Amino acid sequence: MSELSVDHLLGIKYLKPEDIQLIFETADHFKEVINRPIKKVPSLRDITIANLFFENSTRTRLSFELAEKRLSADVVNFSAASSSVKKGETLIDTVNNILSMKVDMVVMRHPNPGAGVFLSKHVDAKIVNAGDGAHEHPTQALLDSYSIRERLGEVAGKKVVIVGDILHSRVALSNIFALQLQGAEVMVCGPKTLLPKYIQQLGVKVETNLIKALEWCDVANMLRVQNERMEISYFPSTREYTQQFGLTKKIVDSLNKEIVIMHPGPINRGVEITSDVADSEQAIILDQVENGVAVRMAVIYLLASKIKR
Amino acid sequence: MSQKLLLSAKEIDIILHRLACQILENHPDFSDTVLIGIQPRGKYLADRIKKILEEEHQISNLSLGYLDITFYRDDFRRGEKILEANKTDINFIVENKRVVFIDDVLYTGRSIRAALTAVQSFGRPTEIELLTLIDRRFSRHLPIQPNYRGRQVDAIDLEKVKVNWVENEGEDAVYLVSR
Secondary structure, rough: OOOOOOOOOOOOOOOOHHHHHHHHHHHHHHHHHHOEEEEEEEEOOOOOEEEEEEEOOOHHHHHHHHHHHHHHOHHHHHHHHHHHHHOOOOOHHHHHHHHHHOOOEEEEOOOOOOHHHHHHHOOOOOOEEEEEEOOHHHHHHHHHHHHHHHHHHHOOOOOEEEOOOOOOOOOHHHHHHHHHOOOEEEEEEEOHHHHOOHHHHHEEEOOOOOHHHHHHHHHHOOOOOOHOOOOOOOOOHHHHHHHOOOOOOOHHHOOOOOOEEEOOOOOOOOOEHHHHHHHHOOOOHHHHHHHHHHHHHHHHHHHHHOOOO | OOOEEEEHHHHHHHHHHHHHHHHHHHHOOOOHHHEEEOOOHHHHHHHHOOOHHHHHOOOOOOOEEOOOOOOHHOOOOOOOOOOOOOOOOOEOOOOOOOOEEEEEEEOOOOOHHHHHHHHHHOOOOOOOEEEEEEEEEEOOOOOOOOEEEEEOOOOOOOOOEEOOOOHHHOOEEEEEEEE
């Protein structure tokens, strides 16, 4: 297969296993490119991409922007804080205005779940979802799986536990879809208040004891506690969360095998993971960041190859 | 679809030996020279030339890399066929080196144009030469000519020159395929 089955990357749930395979194989080539002395290829010279961030982001936006620039695309950035959105403009109006300036692709982060899907039905541009509310964050899931594949050889058959705030996490949902699509087993682990009620229906194991979860897994993906999305308290105190679900060196050393440790960032050091674990050999957190650029280059390249003039 | 044999295994063998000798004539010392096979099909020819130089001319310090030009092509999104990338494998810097590009068929010259851009990512070579097994005359879109030429072929645009290698297709042969 040499073409994606989708016209937009709106979520992992719209992808087929072959799409993920194609994205990874393409990302392998781009990973080689970004490790060259000159880290740039001219493929997307005639493509203009708008990065629309209606919600704050540092690393995802930087990563997308780097990926776009390394493919030689023209890039315009937009963040909601400094825009007409504040003046009451609707999403479609905002985007159509930007598209009138001849933009071919839109990378969008939005606080509302489904914003990307909505947009893809109403505007004529390729849409890449860079996170929509607590729904999906497909490129993060792809780069997570890509990093697992890089470290362990393959994703199929591996046991992955996602620890922490599953309820508010788009990273968790996209990861569950992506891992299952590639034949991995998935477990979620966290305080009951932060586990969605019907999460089992997605075919994942549920565990509330961190030690048991870690003993089961090959890979632990430690999520950040998203205080900004919590209107009410889901656990008594950060200190109590850390005592029950924080990953420490002591716990890692007590396991009878070496597990791979991941974190989508930004890390709350000392909350969900301690510094000595985050900076250890077993942690592939910075590999994830590097792979993020290669994977995003692959996604953008493959979607752009479907633009016909 | 019919095909006509242009070169047999024996003829290819003779030509490869001649091409290797011609490179040697211009590059008696390989300390500053690097060979780069253009992916995907130039790889086989480059491997053969390297083998002859090493085994029959005792060149021991030969650097060979493979360059993929997919992301540098000027027909991205223009054709029906989606471009598939191959592996670039160049573990040296071409800065101040004499580079010899190796590809099986020179047709429009656009692949070589892309390769000229792509190789810049690995430094600034002092010079770049081109070796090609088949030179399709009168079909160039760009002012690019080979320095080392295996065989010149006159073919019309509807025809395709197909180079087979033992390593891949099970035989050494060059065919002219007409559709």
